[in-house]
Amino acid sequence: xxxxxxxxxxxxxxxxxxxxxxxxxxxxxxxxxxxxxxxxxxxxxxxxxxxxxxxxxxxxxxxxxxxxxxxxxxxxxxx
Amino acid sequence: xxxxxxxxxxxxxxxxxxxxxxxxxxxxxxxxxxxxxxxxxxxxxxxxxxxxxxxxxxxxxxxxxxxxxxxxxxxxxxxxxxxxxxxxxxxxxxxxxxxxxxxxxxxxxxxxxxxxxxxxxxxxxxxxxxxxxxxxxxxxxxxxxxxxxxxxxxxxxxxxxxxxxxxxxxxxxxxxxxxxxxxxxxxxxxxxxxxxxxxxxxxxxxxxxxxxxxxxxxxxxxxxxxxxxxxxxxxxxxxxxxxxxxxxxxxxxxxxxxxxxxxxxxxxxxxxxxxxxxxxxxxxxxxxxxxxxxxxxxxxxxxxxxxxxxxxxxxxxxxxxxxxxxxxxxxxxxxxxxxxxxxxxxxxxxxxxxxxxxxxxxxxxxxxxxxxxxxxxxxxxxxxxxxxxxxxxxxxxxxxxxxxxxxxxxxxxxxxxxxxxxxxxxxxxxxxxxxxxxxxxxxxxxxxxxxxxxxxxxxxxxxxxxxxx
Numbered sequence: 001x002x003x004x005x006x007x008x009x010x011x012x013x014x015x016x017x018x019x020x021x022x023x024x025x026x027x028x029x030x031x032x033x034x035x036x037x038x039x040x041x042x043x044x045x046x047x048x049x050x051x052x053x054x055x056x057x058x059x060x061x062x063x064x065x066x067x068x069x070x071x072x073x074x075x076x077x078x079x
Numbered sequence: 080x081x082x083x084x085x086x087x088x089x090x091x092x093x094x095x096x097x098x099x100x101x102x103x104x105x106x107x108x109x110x111x112x113x114x115x116x117x118x119x120x121x122x123x124x125x126x127x128x129x130x131x132x133x134x135x136x137x138x139x140x141x142x143x144x145x146x147x148x149x150x151x152x153x154x155x156x157x158x159x160x161x162x163x164x165x166x167x168x169x170x171x172x173x174x175x176x177x178x179x180x181x182x183x184x185x186x187x188x189x190x191x192x193x194x195x196x197x198x199x200x201x202x203x204x205x206x207x208x209x210x211x212x213x214x215x216x217x218x219x220x221x222x223x224x225x226x227x228x229x230x231x232x233x234x235x236x237x238x239x240x241x242x243x244x245x246x247x248x249x250x251x252x253x254x255x256x257x258x259x260x261x262x263x264x265x266x267x268x269x270x271x272x273x274x275x276x277x278x279x280x281x282x283x284x285x286x287x288x289x290x291x292x293x294x295x296x297x298x299x300x301x302x303x304x305x306x307x308x309x310x311x312x313x314x315x316x317x318x319x320x321x322x323x324x325x326x327x328x329x330x331x332x333x334x335x336x337x338x339x340x341x342x343x344x345x346x347x348x349x350x351x352x353x354x355x356x357x358x359x360x361x362x363x364x365x366x367x368x369x370x371x372x373x374x375x376x377x378x379x380x381x382x383x384x385x386x387x388x389x390x391x392x393x394x395x396x397x398x399x400x401x402x403x404x405x406x407x408x409x410x411x412x413x414x415x416x417x418x419x420x421x422x423x424x425x426x427x428x429x430x431x432x433x434x435x436x437x438x439x440x441x442x443x444x445x446x447x448x449x450x451x452x453x454x455x456x457x458x459x460x461x462x463x464x465x466x467x468x469x470x471x472x473x474x475x476x477x478x479x480x481x482x483x484x485x486x487x488x489x490x491x492x493x494x495x496x497x498x499x500x501x502x503x504x505x506x507x508x509x510x511x512x513x514x515x516x517x518x519x520x521x522x523x524x525x526x527x528x529x530x531x532x533x534x535x536x537x538x539x540x541x542x543x544x545x546x547x548x
Binding site for chain 2: 013014015016028029032033035036037038039040041056059060061063
């Protein structure tokens with residue numbers, strides 16, 4: 001699986017949405033599935049998938065799919 | 080009438096509400112509430128045959144209450160006009176809202192974006208009836224809890240006696256007002272002339288933390304799951320000098336979280352209040368003194384004006400420490416009763432006793448401590464789910480479903496050919512990410528010798544499915 005595929009899978013598993021919904025411009029709190037609880041599930045999912053430990057600032061900065069990629073890039077995960 | 084609602088304006092230029100960059104003074108809030116009342120009255124008068132509604136009998140209102148100025152003004156206008164109001168979560172799914180409309184036939188339905196006046200029914204509603212909250216949050220299928228003006232007044236007064244709410248305080252409403260705990264935060268602050276800040280930001284957004292520091296916030300309130308998230312976000316490493324106290328209610332806090340929060344409270348010079356309550360008691364029933372906050376599973380003592388006691392299975396009072404019985408409460412905040420339709424609201428026969436369904440004992444200090452639950456109820460992410468009621472909700476759609484679980488997972492069982500439909504309904508109804516609930520199938524129902532469902536067996540199956548055995 002490519003990192004993009006892994007990312008999509010992590011979003012689908014954590015939020016319970018379809019892969020077609022995981023677009024770069026998908027933003028936190030704009031769909032009912034991505035609320036604060038789901039966000040924390042998503043963080044765990046991303047940490048496990050990419051074997052990283054995210055800082056608090058990064059957790060609260062991750063407001064969209066695009067932003068998730070940008071943040072993960074800081075942890076040497078490239079897309 | 081509730082005294083602090085009729086005297087909102089007496090706090091004059093003090094700030095009652097803050098939303099984003101706007102501040103609403105008490106004088107302005109009172110003005111808005113009065114205007115809203117007039118406006119809703121016009122709306123009712125203009126609907127057919129409804130001219131007499133506003134006299135006696137009173138209209139019944141269904142409010143999908145947002146944490147917004149509009150939502151708060153609607154709510155206060157109903158209380159001020161003595162119009163009984165059913166307050167529900169704006170997140171409630173359409174099925175749930177339709178079911179409520181059919182059972183309660185409200186004369187007005189209000190949301191932040193719609194005002195609908197219909198059903199010119201002349202309901203007969205008990206004079207005491209002020210507010211109806213639901214036992215089941217946004218899941219639906221639960222019962223209505225009917226509360227009186229006295230219930231609200233007394234519970235508010237009582238909470239203000241043990242929590243150090245000061246008139247200069249600013250709190251941040253992080254829970255929905257459609258939830259009794261969230262609503263009690265609004266009530267108590269308005270009663271003390273203090274300020275409630277409302278935000279659309281959640282704790283995983285920068286905007287939330289900026290508000291906490293900039294307002295600055297003097298108190299916070301939340302359910303166990305919310306505090307678990309705070310700890311995960313390393314909230315306990317922050318320094319929040321303005322935060323004088325914080326409160327927790329709405330379920331069992333793990334020992335780890337209790338200790339982490341107690342340590343933070345010490346370091347930050349804040350008081351940490353663990354509390355216990357139920358919607359059936361308007362909001363609060365008991366509180367634990369901050370000096371004993373580390374005691375596991377403790378809920379402390381009854382709130383001022385209330386009495387807690389334990390009953391054994393023969394309904395005798397328990398008088399020795401350590402012996403487990405059902406936790407019962409007597410107080411002026413005990414509900415009028417449960418309601419499932421408007422016909423049940425004409426008059427109430429109030430017992431004044433609340434059997435909580437929780438099992439507890441008291442220790443040598445006289446503090447009450449929770450030992451378990453009598454009813455099949457779980458608290459999923461702070462939201463109460465009555466498993467039997469959820470089963471009935473599925474049954475009402477024609478699905479035979481059995482539910483079990485704990486406070487971390489909900490398990491829904493159905494027969495093989497129904498899995499997809501049941502899963503779709505669960506997605507719609509259960510307000511939690513997919514990790515927290517599972518739809519499992521069985522070829523046939525495991526039964527006990529007496530022919531009843533073997534829930535222990537189902538729980539075992541469910542746990543095996545999760546761990547992959």
